[in-house]
Amino acid sequence: MVIDCKAISQAKRDAIKRKAAELDITPTLAVILAVDDPASRVYVRNKRRACEEVGFGFEMYSDINAVGELVTQQDVHGVLVQLPLPSDIDTNKVIAQIPPEKDVDALTATNLGRLVLGAYDFAPCTPSGIMTILDNVCGSVSGANCVVIGRSNIVGKPMSIMLTQKNATVTLCHSHTEDLAGITSRADILISAVGKAGFVTANMVKQDTIVIDVGINRNREGKLVGDVCFDDVVRKADAITPVPGGVGIMTVTSLLENTLKAAELAVGKR
Ligand code: NAD
Numbered sequence: 001m002v003i004d005c006k007a008i009s010q011a012k013r014d015a016i017k018r019k020a021a022e023l024d025i026t027p028t029l030a031v032i033l034a035v036d037d038p039a040s041r042v043y044v045r046n047k048r049r050a051c052e053e054v055g056f057g058f059e060m061y062s063d064i065n066a067v068g069e070l071v072t073q074q075d076v077h078g079v080l081v082q083l084p085l086p087s088d089i090d091t092n093k094v095i096a097q098i099p100p101e102k103d104v105d106a107l108t109a110t111n112l113g114r115l116v117l118g119a120y121d122f123a124p125c126t127p128s129g130i131m132t133i134l135d136n137v138c139g140s141v142s143g144a145n146c147v148v149i150g151r152s153n154i155v156g157k158p159m160s161i162m163l164t165q166k167n168a169t170v171t172l173c174h175s176h177t178e179d180l181a182g183i184t185s186r187a188d189i190l191i192s193a194v195g196k197a198g199f200v201t202a203n204m205v206k207q208d209t210i211v212i213d214v215g216i217n218r219n220r221e222g223k224l225v226g227d228v229c230f231d232d233v234v235r236k237a238d239a240i241t242p243v244p245g246g247v248g249i250m251t252v253t254s255l256l257e258n259t260l261k262a263a264e265l266a267v268g269k270r
Contacts, residue, residue: 001238001239001240002234002239002240002241002242003133003136003137003239003240003241003242003246005133005241005242005245005246005247005249005250006245006249008132008133008136008250009249009250009252009253012132012253012256012257013050013053013054013253013256016054016253016256016257016260017053017054017055019260020054020055020056020260020263021055023263023264023267023269024267025075025077025263025266025267026055026056026057026075026263027056027057027077027078027259027260027262027263028056028057028058028059028075028076028077028078028259028263029047029051029056029057029058029059029076029077029078029079029080029104029255029259030058030059030060030061030066030070030073030076030078030079030080031044031047031048031058031059031060031061031080031081031082032060032061032062032063032064032066032067032070032079032080032081032082033060033061033062033082034062034063034064034081034082034085034086034089035082035084035085035086039216040082040084043082044060044082046248046252047080047252047255048060050252050253050255050256051256051259054256056256056259056260057075059076064081064085064089064094067079067081067094067097067098068097070102071097071098071099071102074266076102077102077104077259077262077263077265077266078102078103078104078255078258078259078262078263079098079102079103079104080104080105080255081094081095081098081105083154095107095108096108096109100114100122101121101262101265101266102262103122104122104125104255104258104259104261104262105122105124105125105154105255105258106120106122106123106124106125106128106158106258107124107153107154112124112153112158115158115161115162116161118165121258121261121265121270122258122261122262123158123162123254123258124153124154124155124158125251125252125254125255125258126154126155126159126193126214126247126250126251126254127155127158127159127162128162128254128257128258129247129249129250129251129253129254130159130191130212130214130247130250131162131163131166132250132253132254133212133241133247133250134189134210134212137210137239138189138210138239140166140167141163141166141167141168141189142166142167142168143167143168143169144168144169144188144189145168145169145171145186145187145188145189146163146168146169146170146171146187146188146189146190146191147170147171147173147183147184147186147187147189147190147191148160148163148170148171148172148173148191148193149173149174149177149180149184149190149191149192149193149194149199149200149227150173150174150192150193150194150195150214151172151173151174152193155193155214156172156174156193157172159191159193160172163189168189171183171187180204181203181204184200184204184205185203185204185205185206186206187205187206187209188206188209188210189209189210189212190204190205190209190210190211190212191212191214192211192212192213192214192215192226192227192228193214193215193227194215194227195215195216195217195227196215196217196227197215197217197218197219197225197226197227198219198225198227198229199215199227199228200213200227200228200229200233201229201232201233202229202232202233202235202236205233205236205237206236207236208236208237208238209236209237209238210237210238210239210240211228211233211237211239211240211241212240212241212246212247213226213227213228213230213240213241213242213243213246213247214226214227214247215227215228215243216243216244216248224243224244225243226241226242226243226246228240228243230242230243
């Protein structure tokens with residue numbers, strides 16, 4: 001089965017739109033796009049369109065110094081810095097300026113710490129979107145053998161924490177992992193966040209596994225693909241997310257959820 005992430009996302013967005021309409025304020029997201037990179041521009045455009053779809057306000061800034069002002073503006077509920085930033089800017093310093101209650105990407109030390117403690121309002125958007133997919137596809141992950149490839153702060157690490165909190169048994173793999181195929185071929189749920197086209201081949205996947213492909217890559221023909229050799233793995237997997245139209249769309253929907261939560265927090269509704 002190819003997982004219909006568009007349908008899962010649409011149901012969520014419909015609910016977000018309804019809840020937003022019940023608020024006396026317009027939930028508003030501000031995005032800082034400080035680098036002129038084509039991929040980042042596309043991601044920000046998708047975020048703007050998603051905000052428009054559910055009736056949120058959307059503001060865009062190109063000056064990284066805007067963060068300092070945005071965090072004090074009462075009519076801006078969520079502040080997101082589009083990553084990666086240019087190499088001469090200290091990403092951690094910029095993120096640290098965002099107060100936890102406006103940190104809709106959940107990347108501040110406070111929000112990541114709260115995630116580890118299991119008491120949080122905001123979880124990073126991509127792992128959060130993947131948990132929604134897994135809720136829809138398998139209900140519970142309790143006891144499942146989950147393998148995550150990639151240990152970034154925005155995907156792999158928080159993913160491993162969220163799965164652990166739901167009682168999965170998690171193995172977090174990375175570029176120094178030995179016998180990767182031996183580990184992945186025992187996974188009930190395999191999540192790949194590496195960023196290399198064709199990285200996960202059919203021999204790395206057990207029959208009837210759930211495969212979540214986070215990667216966004218261009219293959220040799222310039223086509224948008226994930227990390228997984230989709231045409232081969234789809235025959236073996238019980239369920240698999242497509243690229244495009246998979247995890248990416250859920251990431252944006254999680255961002256909308258977090259922005260709604262931020263607006264609700266601002267008016268004392270949470
Ligand atoms: P990253 O690019 O920061 O790091 C890649 C990770 O892959 C590292 O942790 C590294 O250890 C691991 N890795 C590299 N080579 C490996 C190997 N041979 N064996 C095992 N592990 C290896 O990670 P990221 O920022 O999470 O991005 C990963 C991919 O996910 C990229 O393609 C990115 O574009 C994509 N992404 C997609 C979404 C989405 O919404 N769909 C969101 C974030 C990132």
